[in-house]
Amino acid sequence: MTFTLFPDTRLTLARDALAGLSVGDALGSQFFVPGRRPDDLAAGRLPAPPWEWTDDTEMACSVVAELAAGARIDRDRLALAFAQRCEPYRGYGPGAVRVLRLIRTGTPWPVAAASAFDGQGSCGNGAAMRVAPLGAWHADSTRRAAEQARASAEVTHAHPEGVAGAVAVAVAASLAARARLDGGRPEPARLLSAVAGALDPAGEVHQGVRRAATLLGRPAAEAADALGNGSRVTAQDTVPFTLWVAATLLHDYPAAIRVCVEAGGDVDTTAAIVGGIVAAYTGVGGRGGVPQDWLTAREPLPGWVTTPA
Ligand code: F2R
Ligand code: MG
16 A cells, blocks of 8 residues: 655654654663662663663754755765764764764765774664664655665665664664554564565674564563674664564553663663664554653753754
8 A cells, every 4th residue: 555644744753753762762771870770660660860862862863853854864964963963972882983073074974984993884783773763754665764774874884784774673663653554563573574674685684683583472581692682782783682672562662661671781772773663653652652751751852853943
């Protein structure tokens, strides 16, 4: 079935995904504070606000601002926006800090991104962590979501696995937002199979997503053990597990975030990825959606994304 998606609807879907992404990021990063225990969250004891968001949210806000302004990713503009808005204290990866400094000081983004990690390019999870709102924006086309995710990734992540991580997350968010519009819920196995179908079969992210499908129905700890929980901070070690969580708990944002927190590893980023995909389906508030009190506890988003000029 084809349908027309009006710009306001695209923006609403992308903003809901951004709400889920930023709350996941901000709440997840609270669990790096010594003394915080995942059990507290399971028991309903929330950290004291404000929950400050990190690089995941800062970069995702630039992606949404870019879409709101031009409806597509202009790589030159996005690279400059990432570089100029980067507040290094937000917890950026070391490769990203260097690439963004090069771009800020005039190095063209293709050169800067290709120079990372001794010329391999970054396969960090940073291109995946920021892209769910872009996928939700493209609820009408997984092909377009994949193509635009690739464009958004390339400006910082030249390694094919870093790009594949972004494509996988964007396709999952596109399918989640589409299911919300259609009023159905994708079968977890079908969702993972559709994501895998958008990836290079020779890649590690692809293989991880296929493995995730074989672990559906197993305990979360077993899935995290087999797939990785982001502790290596790479796309390969982060994206397959996040897709397993999102596919399993697409209808239940709080439960999905709790699973990320309990799995440990790169919790702000696993919760940002999962939160972005799941909120593209559940929306904010209401049954299964991003809880209003969690949204209130999150540090406000920057004015340039909430009230653009
Ligand atoms: N930096 C972090 N998390 C560590 C600190 C967690 C916590 N706050 C604490 O206090 O303990 N988080 C941020 O980094 C991730 C996004 O990273 P991005 O943008 O991809 O950056 P980078 O530096 O390019 O890549 C991240 C790491 O991946 C490994 N890596 C990348 N390319 C590689 C390659 N070609 N070969 C080998 N390793 C590669 C490196 O370890 C990089 O440092 C998010 O989690 C964000 O929140
Ligand atoms: Mg972070």
